[in-house]
Amino acid sequence: MRLGVLDVGSNTVHLLVVDAHPGARPQPAHSHKVEMRLAELLDEHGAVTPEGVERLISVINDAVQAAEDKGCEDVLPFATSAVREATNADAVLGRVKAETGVDLPVLSGDDEARLTFLAARRWFGWSAGKLLVLDIGGGSLEIAYGIDEDPDACVSLPLGAGRLTAGWLPGDPPDALDIRALRRHVRAEIARTVGEFSRFGAPDHVVATSKTFKQLARIAGAARSGEGLYVQRDLTRQSLEEWVPRLAAMTTAQRSALPGVSEGRANQLLAGALVAEGAMDLFGVEQLEICPWALREGVILRRLDHLPTGSGSGAGS
Secondary structure, eight states: OEEEEEEEOSSEEEEEEEEOOTTSOOEEEEEEEEEOOGGGSBOTTSOBOHHHHHHHHHHHHHHHHHHHHTTOSEEEEEEOHHHHTOTTHHHHHHHHHHHHOOOOOBOOHHHHHHHHHHHHHHHHOGGGOSEEEEEEOSSOEEEEEESSSSOSEEEEESOOHHHHHHHHOOSSSOOHHHHHHHHHHHHHHHHHHHHHHHTTOOOSEEEEESHHHHHHHHHTTOOOGGGOTTSOOEEEHHHHHHHHHHHHTSOHHHHHTSTTOOTTTGGGHHHHHHHHHHHHHHTTOSEEEEOSOOHHHHHHHHHHHTSOTTOOOOOOO
16 A cells, blocks of 8 residues: 655655555655745744744645645555644644645654654664664654564653754854853753663664754764665764764854755754764763664554454555
8 A cells, every 4th residue: 555654844845655465564655845844834832823823724735635646545644743832833734734635643752753663673673682773853862662563661851963053052152151051951952851762771772763863873974865874873882972072063054064964954953963863872872873864754553553454455644
């Protein structure tokens, strides 16, 4: 069957179309992505602005049309932290339902962490042993740990790269005092969670997902995306510690010129690097591996797990 997963995130609205059936690896068939920075389209009260709502409805309608054009039998929509934490979330979801026909479920932070963990587990397999999975999104940081397909511990923290950039780093390049204050805030937030995970013992393998980690690995020397999914890409704490002060001294335009850094995400890269560095340091991680699969793949895998064996079709979106 052909499935679409519609991810309404803090940075992007992304429709991923895959060909899939139970027991098989989902094969990407089409990607439709719009960087709309929903987390930045909030007013002073934390509500999505009227312009933001109109933009969101337009982007979702385009994604629904793209899913129809590509022959999707089912579309699995979801929203993450930007919608979850908006003070007018119910009104936004009501407008989306009325004007696009899409009933947009909102994932909790724990849901995000668990589904991302499932994707990483399926990618690396049982031989990876105990996994520690880190995921930096636009609005939140998810951390999950476990030996099975469902993590033994997981947490979602309000440490997304977009959120922190907007709230803590107004300058371009940012002021050194602002960077220092953000670094303290990030590490204090992460440190509160370390004990919850350390009681399970050291992980056998540490992996990271998300655009932020992929870009940090790329500027630190990892293979470019054109070399394929199956090339191992690692990020070491040492290389990250060397890059943080360099990123801090750069303007957004200078960061966007780095290998693998998109223009739309360049302004968030320093905040993301501070979160990544803090997580690796506080969890005692010297090196991690980038996982190509993340939340969207986790949503697809969970959907396939609930299909009857041999099923070849699904309900319409």
